[in-house]
Amino acid sequence: MQGISINSHQLAQIIANIAKNFDVYGTISSEGKLTFAKVEKFADIIIPTPKTRIPFKKILWANHQEIDNLPFTSKNKLAFVGITNCDVLALDILIAEMATYEFLPKREDILVVSTECKRDEQCFCTAFGHDKVVGFDLHIQKERVGYSVYSGSKTGNKILKENGLNLKKSECSLKDIKLDLIDKFDEKKLSSEINDRKSHELLWQGVANNCFGCGACTAVCPLCFCTRQDFSNKTDGTSKICLNWDSCFSKSFSEIQNHYDFRPENVDRLYNWYHHKFVRAYKDKKHFLCTGCGRCVKACPAHLNQHHILDAVEKKKEVHHEQKN
Amino acid sequence: MNKKINLNYREYSIIGRDEISPGVNLIRIEGQIDFIPGQFIQVALPHIGEATYAICSDPHEKSYFEICVRACGNTSDAINRLLIEDKVQLRGPYGNGWPIKELWYKDVILIAGGMGLVPLRPLIFQMIRDRINFNKIYLFAGFKSAEHILFEKELKSWQKKLTKVNVLAEYATKDFWGQKGLITEPLETTKVNPKKTIALMCGPEMMCPFCNNVLLGKKMKDDQIYVSYERRMECGIGVCQHCSVGKYLVCKDGPVFRLDQIRDEVGK
Numbered sequence: 001m002q003g004i005s006i007n008s009h010q011l012a013q014i015i016a017n018i019a020k021n022f023d024v025y026g027t028i029s030s031e032g033k034l035t036f037a038k039v040e041k042f043a044d045i046i047i048p049t050p051k052t053r054i055p056f057k058k059i060l061w062a063n064h065q066e067i068d069n070l071p072f073t074s075k076n077k078l079a080f081v082g083i084t085n086c087d088v089l090a091l092d093i094l095i096a097e098m099a100t101y102e103f104l105p106k107r108e109d110i111l112v113v114s115t116e117c118k119r120d121e122q123c124f125c126t127a128f129g130h131d132k133v134v135g136f137d138l139h140i141q142k143e144r145v146g147y148s149v150y151s152g153s154k155t156g157n158k159i160l161k162e163n164g165l166n167l168k169k170s171e172c173s174l175k176d177i178k179l180d181l182i183d184k185f186d187e188k189k190l191s192s193e194i195n196d197r198k199s200h201e202l203l204w205q206g207v208a209n210n211c212f213g214c215g216a217c218t219a220v221c222p223l224c225f226c227t228r229q230d231f232s233n234k235t236d237g238t239s240k241i242c243l244n245w246d247s248c249f250s251k252s253f254s255e256i257q258n259h260y261d262f263r264p265e266n267v268d269r270l271y272n273w274y275h276h277k278f279v280r281a282y283k284d285k286k287h288f289l290c291t292g293c294g295r296c297v298k299a300c301p302a303h304l305n306q307h308h309i310l311d312a313v314e315k316k317k318e319v320h321h322e323q324k325n
Numbered sequence: 326m327n328k329k330i331n332l333n334y335r336e337y338s339i340i341g342r343d344e345i346s347p348g349v350n351l352i353r354i355e356g357q358i359d360f361i362p363g364q365f366i367q368v369a370l371p372h373i374g375e376a377t378y379a380i381c382s383d384p385h386e387k388s389y390f391e392i393c394v395r396a397c398g399n400t401s402d403a404i405n406r407l408l409i410e411d412k413v414q415l416r417g418p419y420g421n422g423w424p425i426k427e428l429w430y431k432d433v434i435l436i437a438g439g440m441g442l443v444p445l446r447p448l449i450f451q452m453i454r455d456r457i458n459f460n461k462i463y464l465f466a467g468f469k470s471a472e473h474i475l476f477e478k479e480l481k482s483w484q485k486k487l488t489k490v491n492v493l494a495e496y497a498t499k500d501f502w503g504q505k506g507l508i509t510e511p512l513e514t515t516k517v518n519p520k521k522t523i524a525l526m527c528g529p530e531m532m533c534p535f536c537n538n539v540l541l542g543k544k545m546k547d548d549q550i551y552v553s554y555e556r557r558m559e560c561g562i563g564v565c566q567h568c569s570v571g572k573y574l575v576c577k578d579g580p581v582f583r584l585d586q587i588r589d590e591v592g593k
């Protein structure tokens with residue numbers, strides 16, 4: 001794909017113009033900390049963009065949200081500026097999962113300005129074949145001098161035109177994502193191997209023995225959206241139905257009447273996590289609830305590497321648990 | 326394009342309540358819900374919480390419907406304390422319900438353990454109404470003790486209308502009108518034509534594997550046994566993932582599953 005070279009002033013101009021019409025959220029550095037939050041000024045946006053610990057999930061699918069008063073519906077004009085390719089894919093998947101409910105805005109109602117990502121050792125998006133940058137309205141890439149901008153939709157074209165940039169004057173090309181030493185998964189095989197729990201029972205047991213069951217992986221995962229329905233009671237006497245985010249690693253997640261738990265062991269809960277992401281979602285909508293962003297690997301206090309676990313399940317080998325102090 | 330699903334609550338008022346066994350209330354709610362026997366509704370009490378109940382009244386009754394509530398949690402405790410004319414919020418019905426057409430012109434074995442009789446009750450009403458469509462109907466209803474028996478009058482009246490009604494209590498005195506023992510005992514002595522029989526089952530998680538073994542021992546196959554699964558239900562519309570059973574969600578694909586669909590999950 002062809003793009004246009006721009007300098008930082010032009011980029012600031014584009015983002016300032018977007019900010020006039022949209023609520024802009026993005027990866028910013030605030031008081032020295034990396035966070036996904038409301039963008040106040042262009043200088044905060046970091047390109048190439050590293051992964052924030054908590055993804056865009058906290059904006060669209062907050063931990064606690066009242067059903068009558070959801071943060072974003074199709075009325076709001078929402079823009080994500082400075083979001084990595086894996087998160088753009090995750091956004092598409094999240095919206096597809098919620099397509100039959102009225103909880104999220106449509107994809108057309110969100111302006112996505114993705115940015116070149118800064119890879120780290122936990123990334124494994126290419127294992128799912130995500131080596132091309134896709135799904136954006138605009139994409140910004142850092143060049144040796146200045147930046148280059150690409151349009152991926154009509155909205156993107158329109159914004160470029162409004163900023164006086166001509167697409168025909170193409171000078172740069174879009175970079176692919178390259179990660180070393182990562183083999184591509186065979187999706188069907190991965191899904192069917194995970195579905196077949198019995199033949200991998202030892203592996204799951206081994207992983208569960210090392211897992212603390214803390215649910216940190218679910219907290220940081222952009223595609224962990226399980227909820228618990230609750231009432232938020234106000235001091236003025238009113239009560240509203242709300243959805244509270246819930247982790248499937250918590251013991252109460254699968255508890256029914258009289259404290260009967262049908263996933264009593266950590267291995268059952270851990271397996272359920274993989275089963276939902278790679279079997280149930282794949283059966284229903286033909287996508288995995290994982291884009292290989294590697295946040296879970298980074299967040300795991302037990303140093304479990306989810307990529308290696310998937311690799312071991314697919315290739316029927318043993319997991320090598322990293323020993324770190 | 327599918328119709329968008331949302332959590333739309335409707336308000337209904339309670340017109341009757343009756344304690345049918347210790348801690349279990351049959352609550353009658355004014356209004357009409359079109360439902361298939363076996364489907365469930367979500368009943369919410371603002372400030373307190375929400376719980377899942379199978380509708381247990383006759384599906385042909387147009388002026389009211391009933392739910393059977395055993396007090397064993399926050400919400401069910403509060404629902405059991407409600408009085409006539411109190412309001413409840415509810416949404417639904419959800420789920421697939423019992424496969425009634427599969428049962429036509431076949432022998433039917435109904436197995437209910439304790440509160441498992443509740444989702445089977447509307448089906449029994451319907452089967453009695455269309456009795457000509459079904460061959461033999463056996464009902465096995467097991468309870469913890471004689472005083473825990475639900476719908477006692479109806480069980481007695483069904484004895485004339487169904488082929489055989491076995492009411493069992495694990496603990497009972499000598500003058501108990503039913504049988505003493507576990508549900509598997511009369512099930513084992515019942516003659517079954519394995520080619521022409523369908524079994525429907527609802528009960529505690531512990532009961533299902535034992536009954537399945539008895540039925541499979543009678544040369545019935547996995548695809549002739551249907552189980553209504555009870556799981557922690559939160560949203561009822563397939564978002565929250567609390568109710569997953571293997572590849573399926575109870576709220577979207579269930580609560581009634583054919584045994585071959587969920588073979589690995591039974592007894593877990």
